[in-house]
Amino acid sequence: MSERVYNFSPGPAVLPEEVLEQAREDLWNIGGSGIGVLEHSHRGKLVDSVFAEAKADCRKLAAIPSEYYVLFLHGGASTQFFMLPANFLPKDGTADYLHTGSWSKKAIQEAERYGRVHVAASSEDANFSYIPTGEQTVCSDAPAYVHLTSNNTIAGTQFATEPRVLDGAWLACDASSDIFSRPIDVQKYGLIYAGAQKNLGPAGVTLVIIREDLLSRPAVRELPAMLRYREHADQDSRYNTPNVFAIYIMGRVFKWILANGGLAEIGRRNRAKAKIIYDVLDASSQFKGTVRADSRSQMNVTFRARSEELESLFIAEAEKQGLVGLKGHRSVGGMRASIYNAFPEKGCEALAQLMREFEARHG
Ligand SMILES: Cc1ncc(COP(=O)(O)O)c(C=O)c1O
Numbered sequence: 001m002s003e004r005v006y007n008f009s010p011g012p013a014v015l016p017e018e019v020l021e022q023a024r025e026d027l028w029n030i031g032g033s034g035i036g037v038l039e040h041s042h043r044g045k046l047v048d049s050v051f052a053e054a055k056a057d058c059r060k061l062a063a064i065p066s067e068y069y070v071l072f073l074h075g076g077a078s079t080q081f082f083m084l085p086a087n088f089l090p091k092d093g094t095a096d097y098l099h100t101g102s103w104s105k106k107a108i109q110e111a112e113r114y115g116r117v118h119v120a121a122s123s124e125d126a127n128f129s130y131i132p133t134g135e136q137t138v139c140s141d142a143p144a145y146v147h148l149t150s151n152n153t154i155a156g157t158q159f160a161t162e163p164r165v166l167d168g169a170w171l172a173c174d175a176s177s178d179i180f181s182r183p184i185d186v187q188k189y190g191l192i193y194a195g196a197q198k199n200l201g202p203a204g205v206t207l208v209i210i211r212e213d214l215l216s217r218p219a220v221r222e223l224p225a226m227l228r229y230r231e232h233a234d235q236d237s238r239y240n241t242p243n244v245f246a247i248y249i250m251g252r253v254f255k256w257i258l259a260n261g262g263l264a265e266i267g268r269r270n271r272a273k274a275k276i277i278y279d280v281l282d283a284s285s286q287f288k289g290t291v292r293a294d295s296r297s298q299m300n301v302t303f304r305a306r307s308e309e310l311e312s313l314f315i316a317e318a319e320k321q322g323l324v325g326l327k328g329h330r331s332v333g334g335m336r337a338s339i340y341n342a343f344p345e346k347g348c349e350a351l352a353q354l355m356r357e358f359e360a361r362h363g
Pocket residue numbers: 011075076077078079103149151152153154174175176177195196
């Protein structure tokens with residue numbers, strides 16, 4: 001099948017077509033080297049330049065200050081769930097976590113292996129359908145760090161801004177599902193991590209942006225080299241053999257965002273795309289959004305129909321029309337439209353149109 005459909009998958013997710021076309025060529029022979037990108041040594045000159053360009057473009061894209069390292073690590077965001085506390089949470093220390101969904105729950109469970117976790121705010125009382133406000137957030141006195149999940153892929157909520165932290169504390173952010181979907185003020189964070197497979201590229205690489213001074217602190221415990229941020233920073237993310245292909249694609253995606261106007265323009269487009277679907281939800285008596293309006297995600301729009309039967313029917317009709325991947329996460333049901341950076345506005349319009357037609361037919 002050469003035709004492509006509208007892919008609403010929550011991740012791995014749609015990638016920019018230009019990037020895929022370039023990758024097709026570079027898989028065979030990259031940069032006139034006579035060798036495909038998958039076949040080059042990770043310590044050769046060509047891969048040196050792939051890494052250097054990806055890092056430079058990443059810095060440019062998010063205006064990352066020079067005192068931050070950009071790392072490409074293994075093991076997905078799930079590895080960051082334990083690598084972060086392993087490096088920064090002492091056994092007798094406390095880390096604050098904002099509990100806003102299934103992913104923060106996993107992050108909390110992993111942190112609890114290393115030290116104390118203080119849940120500074122939680123929306124579990126309402127099935128994670130909102131983002132707690134500043135008033136609802138009570139941090140501990142001297143947290144090792146404060147962790148948030150900027151976008152909750154399953155619940156469909158997103159922080160509008162960074163939570164404020166006390167002087168001396170620093171923010172650690174799981175930005176897996178909204179990294180580089182809008183402007184970001186990197187200086188507000190000590191560490192940002194994101195599995196690539198939603199907004200940045202294929203699975204198999206995790207982008208980590210980490211402030212230099214955190215790497216110079218005395219270690220809180222003995223760790224294997226692969227788990228030490230310091231080691232990866234010193235070895236330019238090549239302590240061992242990295243996933244060169246995923247890093248190459250991520251670099252190409254950075255270039256694509258830059259060529260499309262950077263984060264401000266991507267943010268504008270993402271707002272417009274999400275609005276197309278939220279407008280239908282607001283006007284509908286058949287479909288209903290599952291989260292509070294002020295907490296809506298611009299990446300994952302979650303909604304329900306009047307009955308589970310109608311939901312199954314809607315998902316089946318959508319698939320027939322080439323709108324795929326709309327089934328909600330198995331833990332929450334309903335529908336979820338994941339509309340990351342590379343997802344086209346036309347796809348949002350097609351979904352909105354189908355929702356309106358479906359409602360006209362089924363009330
Ligand atoms: C917000 C968030 N954090 C973490 C993860 C886990 O990522 P990984 O599969 O890369 O470990 C996901 C995956 O969907 C996610 O959406």
